[in-house]
Amino acid sequence: MKQFGSLHPGRWMVLTLTILAFALKQDAQAQYVNSAARLTQVPQHTDLFPGSRPKLKGWLGMTGLSSLTFRLDNTLLQPEGLFLPGPSGGTIVRLAPLMEQLTSPESMLGASTSVELASFGFSGGEHGESLWSFRIRERLEADATLPGALFEIPFHGNPAGSVLDMSAFGLRAIHFREYSVGWNRAWGDFLNTGIRVNHLYGMEFAELTDFQAAWSTNATDFSYNLAASGAFRSSGLNTYGQTGDSLEHYLLYRDNRGWSMDAGLRLALSERATVGLHVVDLGQIHWREDLRTHELQPSTFAYQGPTLEGEDALDFFEGDSLGDWLAGEWARFDSAMVPVTSSEAFSSRLPTRLSVEGAYIFRDAAASQTSLHGAWIGRHAGGDFADWQANLGLRHEWDRKLGLNMAWNVFSAGFSSLGVGLALNLGMFQWYVAADNLVLTPWTRFELGDDVSFVLPNRAEVLSLQTGFNLVFGKKPLKEDKRQGPADRAQRRRNVPCEDFMAGGRR
């Protein structure tokens, strides 16, 4: 019996997220809150856009509080339209919309979180054209993809000739830490680049790969054919509850290591227009410790019902014969679907994200600035960028003390979300928050008992939140720049390499 009570909190978190991911269907644009990527005063906006440059000369993230992200993805089930008040105080569940939602070909549910343990950065170079950053970030991500075919069974059954393809089924959970060093540099007035190298330290991993499964019902004789293949591989999940794995070893000395790189560039097309190209999470972790891989080669199981033999054949369904036969069929199934278990090291790539973005300043006042921005962000998983999102939004800044961003996000899965972001600078103290659907969407309360209830957004395929506190340095008020004339501008080009502009604002 494993003593889960002895687990330390980090493992509890992983376990909880893993269970959550398995219970739900998710596909996460995990750990990146899009609305935060446009808060250019905030150094963490470069998490997704490493080619962008924060509008400051240095920062020190408040330990453990500089960046907290939470994100939930759910395209499986939305409460909106599913429930009606019952005639006697109960609740009516409407089957039609329930079936429509659950049986869509692919739905998503996911959960992820990350926390920056340490973060700081400073500018350097003769004119401050370089910006160096250091970061330690803990990342947890769990997602599962459940095919709609699973829900076809209870709602639509398995009519003759049907094929329930469950190959879209996917599971993935990962817990790792990044130790990052970044270098951001302005190259004249029109180009800014950023690169960040991350050393990865893996703690837990679980993944279902190359999964194929289909259940077909023969149109003629109703016989079943089940075909399946795939592999489930894990690291760090098998020693739960084993006291020999010390906390120190768990936190610092696991032998699961890797590297990744984030890079990007932003190009100024004019004084008002910029475009950028960014890539993050380009790398992999090599898992070597506490490994377990269960691999099922392509296997099939054909079921044609019991074979009746002998003069007592028709008594088959009476007495113990049926039970004996079922036991035999299960044994046959068990022998047909035999996974091979091994403990070989393996590598797992991080889901790389590629972003193409642009911004245009259409209002440039003395103490404020308003811009229109848009981006396309693709997630490379499974060989393509079929999982993507695009957004279009407005950003407004007041004297560099307050930044506000609103954007409408459209996702490849066919839904949209409203994102908002707010950054507030009070002297050196900076607080920011960004969220998708968390605040503006209406919510529904569900009561499970007299004192037990929970709330869900009526319709929010994505729920995300990112917030944090930093101490920032070298920030200049927006109006200070505005007071400078053309001559000053020329001087400033030489002395202050377009950091503001390349951050997406005016110079």
Place this chain on the structure above:
Amino acid sequence: MLTGCVEETFDLRPDGLVASGAWSPAFAIPVGQVAVTAEEALVWLDSAGISSEVTSSGGLAIYETFEIVDTTANDWLSVADQTWSQDIIIPTDVPPGTALEVPLNIDFALPNGLVLDSLSVAFGSLGVETSGDVPVDLLLQVAIEEWTVAGVPFAFGVGSGAENIGLSGVTWTEDGNAGLGMNLSLESSASGFSAGDVISISMSFGLDPIDWVVGSWASGTFGNFDQALALSALDGLEPGVVHVSAPRLELEATNGVGLSIQPVISSASYATSVGEAVIAGDQITNIPPIPAATNLTSVMPGEWSHVLNNDGTTPSMTAILESSPASMTLSGHLTTSGTGGSGFVTADAPIRVVGRLVLPLEGWLSDYAFRDTMALDLDQIFSENFENRLSWEDVSSITLRALWQNDLPVAVRPELNFQDSMRNVLATWYEGSDAFTFVPAGASEVVDWTISREELATLQPLGIRHLAWAATLSTPNAVGEEDVFIPADAALKLRLGLAIQIDANLNEE
């Protein structure tokens, strides 16, 4: 913060939670499969006492065996106990220590006109008793010329009074003279014999049981039989349903006796609806004898067979069976040749005659039906599997699909019906309402029986408890009496599937 944004509240406690809307899943379930070869199908008939075999041509034949005669010839071995006695008058004085020799020849009766050649006694005994002027120290020695024990002449000595001599292992070899030649020797060592003394000697011969006898017997009759064959394979068939092109009644015999035996069928008949009809023909009246066994010391039984078929019976066997007779009767007896031939008879030697009615499955069938019934409580199935959340009214239709693959050269017409607990038929389905659907020989066919919600609603109150099935077989052109050959490994394969269409409107919104 979030509470303020809550638009609606719903109670998800199970007691107040209901679903609304249409729920119409369809489930297809493979119920099972049956592959029955012709040979396996016939095994099903074992319970009726019918056996089957694969013929040398790869076909099938069903047969029934029955016993006609099962006896031995022990009666012919039995020799009645016999006694012999004689007074011997001493002719002259015989001094002590001197033996008086007395030769004798005694008669011995043998049964059944047996002319003995030789005989072996198993456990017989010979009682000897002397009386009269018998001296106390009388020594009587007896030697029987025809008898030996293990090749040694049979002889023994007794004193005065009565004694028993065992005859186990005595072989009697007849020397051509009538009766038994016996030499007696009387001696008294103390007093001798005086002239005129009378000594009475009596002997009782008990030769049974006897191991074997070699000789010749007079003609005799034994093994009477009067056997009615039930013909289970034809039980319940209407005349004209089954036509077997080459049936035969095989008579087989085992003869453990070293004598030729002649079976005699004095009467052959079959039962028709109007009474017994006579079977005549050469094969009834002209039956060869059963050969004798050979080799007395290591008996080789005589084997014999005789066939009654369409060639030698009137009416023909085919015609007899096509009339679906209830039984067939043979009466008669066995005889020995009785012509002075010699032979042997051993103890417990079997004389057995059996009959075997063989029906090779080559011919034609017209509406020959197999039937069976399985329990099917649909009410229980629904209540157990859906926990009363569904009822008959939620079922839009149930389709029972039969995928027949018929490799038999016989067309099959499947039929199903639902029965109540008293086996009353509630409903019967064919494909279509009234058309017979045959699965042609060598063909595959999907046959659906679909019962609608309305039909279920009608049937459900009646209480379906059994599902009965029947397969009616007909050969192609049975009307034209065209014979077909049924290979033993030809199979009729059936896959059963069940399709249930649910159409439930759980609650109106």
